[in-house]
Amino acid sequence: MELKQLVNYTRQILQVDQFKDYCPNGLQVEGRLEVNKIASGVSASLAFLEAARDAGADAVLVHHGYFWKNEAPCMVGVKRKRIKFLLDNEISLLAFHLPLDAHPELGxxxxxxxxxxxxxxxxxxxxxxxxxxxxxxxxxxxxxxxxxxxxxxxxxxxxxxxxxxxxxxxxxxxxxxxxxxxxxxxxxxxxxxxxxxxxxxxxxxxxxxxxxxxxxxxxERYGVRALGEHLSHHFGLSHEFIDIDNPV
Ligand SMILES: [Zn+2]
Incomplete structure (x- = not known):
């Protein structure tokens, strides 16, 4: 399916426009325009992105993405590595924060x-x-x-x-x-x-x-997974939830 359609649909079901959030909700980094497989996970850490690439994902779906209010805006260090990885591999990053906490079914x-x-x-x-x-x-x-x-x-x-x-x-x-x-x-x-x-x-x-x-x-493992499963059923996409352990 088209990336654009996936982004628009997801933004719409999560009613993104109703939220004032600390980060952009929706497409944060654009990869290839055709999506067949999505991977979901809690945070867009490099370990998660690598696992998603190995799983053959065209787009990843996370609760904790990037570009938080008040974070340093420059593309250096850890941030550069993560975004370079996404761009090099043409993987799209879709992030949903507060709208994904609050959704009455998938949240x-x-x-x-x-x-x-x-x-x-x-x-x-x-x-x-x-x-x-x-x-x-x-x-x-x-x-x-x-x-x-x-x-x-x-x-x-x-x-x-x-x-x-x-x-x-x-x-x-x-x-x-x-x-x-x-x-x-x-x-x-x-x-x-x-x-x-x-x-x-x-x-x-x-x-x-x-x-x-x-x-x-x-x-917070369960919302993004439920959203991934929903999108998978709705659009016939293949989906994999990837859990990168975190003790916090
Ligand atoms: Zn959180």
């Missing part, structure tokens, strides 16, 4: 809910990126944390009384520790995000809302 928050079996009364988006819902049955923070560990294949960092029962839940994938206040205001039992900061620990202890830091990378 990171929606897909994390699916992986963790969170309920459908889920509230996505509107003004906020924080989603909320509940566990199907109440369980101890300890049991739920063990479940999160097994589903995401990464040990979470948990702040809170492990013996307490939890059911109502709010979550936001990635580096969303800054939204913890919103979760506290919602009055939920537990909040899940990817990362945690020093001060977040005290907020959790003093508010009584448990905090599960389940990994930035681990919580």
């Amino acid at each position: 990171n928050n929606a897909q994390l809910a699916r992986v963790l079996g969170l309920s459908a009364e889920t509230n996505f988006g509107n003004e906020s990126l924080v989603a909320s819902g509940s566990l199907v049955v109440p369980q101890t923070l300890s049991d739920f944390s063990t479940f999160v560990h097994s589903q995401l294949q990464r040990a979470p960092l948990v702040i809170g009384d492990l013996n307490r029962s939890v059911q109502s839940i709010a979550w936001c994938t990635g580096a969303a520790q800054g939204y913890f206040d919103e979760a506290i205001a919602l009055g939920v039992d537990v909040y899940i995000s990817g990362e945690i900061s020093e001060q977040t620990v005290h907020l959790a202890r003093e508010s009584g809302v448990a905090y599960i830091a389940a990994g930035h990378h681990a919580t």
Whole structure:
């Protein structure tokens, strides 16, 4: 298919124009104009690009692309290597950040809910990126944390009384520790995000809302993969999700 059609369709389903973001959403680097195979992954690291090239991808689809607001704009060092690699291999880079977090079906928050079996009364988006819902049955923070560990294949960092029962839940994938206040205001039992900061620990202890830091990378594996699968079915493209391990 034509690259242009792929870009336009993806921008449209993710409603890119509705977001004010810290990076461009859509086609960030243009490669060959005909696309037969796409590879998806969390971040456009060089290791990911090399794996995508080896897999024969014409275009890559990521959550963390390039050209972030406030980053040094010059094409030197690591940035030069990555972009040179894309141009030399004629691989297109499509990146979707906040629109991919928020999408009610393909988004990171929606897909994390699916992986963790969170309920459908889920509230996505509107003004906020924080989603909320509940566990199907109440369980101890300890049991739920063990479940999160097994589903995401990464040990979470948990702040809170492990013996307490939890059911109502709010979550936001990635580096969303800054939204913890919103979760506290919602009055939920537990909040899940990817990362945690020093001060977040005290907020959790003093508010009584448990905090599960389940990994930035681990919580954001699922949106871009779902988007890749959707595009693959919709356009008959071949698709491969490539996971480059990241301990954060
Ligand atoms: Zn992220």
